[in-house]
Amino acid sequence: MKAEIIAVGTELLLGQVVNTNATFLSEELAALGFEVYYQTVVGDNPARLEELLQLAETRSQLIVLCGGLGPTDDDLTRDVVAKHVKEALITDEEAMAKIEQHINRAGHPMTANNRRQALSIEHGRVIQNPNGLAAGTLYQNDQASFLLLPGPPGELIPMFRQNARPLLAELLPQQELLSSRVMRFFGIGESRLVTELADLIEGQTNPTIAPYAQPNEVTLRLTAKAATEAEAQTMLDHIEHQVMLTVGDYFYGYGDDNSLVAETVKELRAVGLTVTSAESLTAGLFQSTLGSVPGVSEVYKGGFITYSNQAKQDLLGIPAELIAKHGAVSREVAMAMAEEARLAMDSDYSISFTGVAGPDELEGHPAGTVWIGVASKDSGVYAKLFQFNRDRQYIRHSAVMAGLDLLRKQILGEKLQ
DSSP: OEEEEEEEOHHHHTTSSOOHHHHHHHHHHHHHTOEEEEEEEEOSOHHHHHHHHHHHHTTOSEEEEESOOSSSTTOOHHHHHHHHTTOOEEEOHHHHHHHHHHHHHHTOOOOHHHHHTTEEETTSEEEOOTTSSOOEEEEEOSSOEEEEEOSSHHHHHHHIIIIIHHHHHHHSOOSSEEEEEEEEEOSSOHHHHHHHTHHHHHTOSSSEEEEEEETTEEEEEEEEEESSHHHHHHHHHHHHHHHHHHHGGGEEEEOTTOOHHHHHHHHHHHHTOOEEEEESTTTTHHHHHHHTSTTGGGTBOOOEEOOSHHHHHHHHOOOHHHHHHHOSSSHHHHHHHHHHHHHHHTOSEEEEEEEOOSSSOBTTBOTTEEEEEEEETTTEEEEEEEEOOSSHHHHHHHHHHHHHHHHHHHHTTOOOO
């Protein structure tokens, strides 16, 4: 069954609110077996919404509308859809009782616009809102099924998961379901990854392979269509095996919400080892990135920001002669920073960053020149030269990602090169 999502709200068109509901709903509908072919945003305009409903009916069997169910005059979704399907709006008593209880508890007088949120399309199925006051509706006729949901994600997400999803599974069961798996890669660009996987991508039917470029990494979404989840997972396992044979050296984890830092912290926690860092050009960005992961305090003791040469000497004890001889942007200084930081914090691992964020050259090195050092209690000290490009912030972010990857590989026992 083809589905489409219509987000209603002028604030979305103006860019004041990001349409995260479409992402959530697309994933949820795909898991139920619906194929989402279209996503549209329309403002709080009844004529344009009606025009869009007419178009949607010609191409989709399930039309999901989010937004426009609130109490104000510009919350027009239920009114336009009711008029479109030639049905009346009626008050749902359960939703009305919830609104009255809320109003009485707040000590406010009941107004007409409060009552609007209990309205539902006659002959539709009311969907109760566990986190808000606006009731949703699933209405079906010979042309299509219309699912009306509130706009705030804090209301839409629990309403869909608790009430709308089971209703769709009951009333609109699909013979096949879609199951996806997201694979994440670092150290290979999108163009090269696509080139390496060209035969798989060009010959894809089911499962499908979709690459997505993100800052300093690439993800692959593998999607299989099957009658059962077990069958879909078997198909995904097979295509993943083929992918890994080609680009497995760059793979680091799974999932939309995953990240290289989360994987690195997970590996540290798994082996019970600790890390510290000494940062020059990244100026604490590595430590801040680590700190974004819950539970990192188990493995991260703290670190050093040694932006100037004097700070490298005062905080880490790097000899002035070493810096004078080799320069701050050098293998020797990167290795010394990593090892001295590790010793100072008595940690198992340490990462150091020294380089040129730009835009100007430093010590004759162009912007983007970065040395990253890795010190290990068991494996000694290692440093690697990188040459990043683009703007200053991208260079700093690239350095952090490369440092995380080096640390992750060191933990896993891979040979650094």
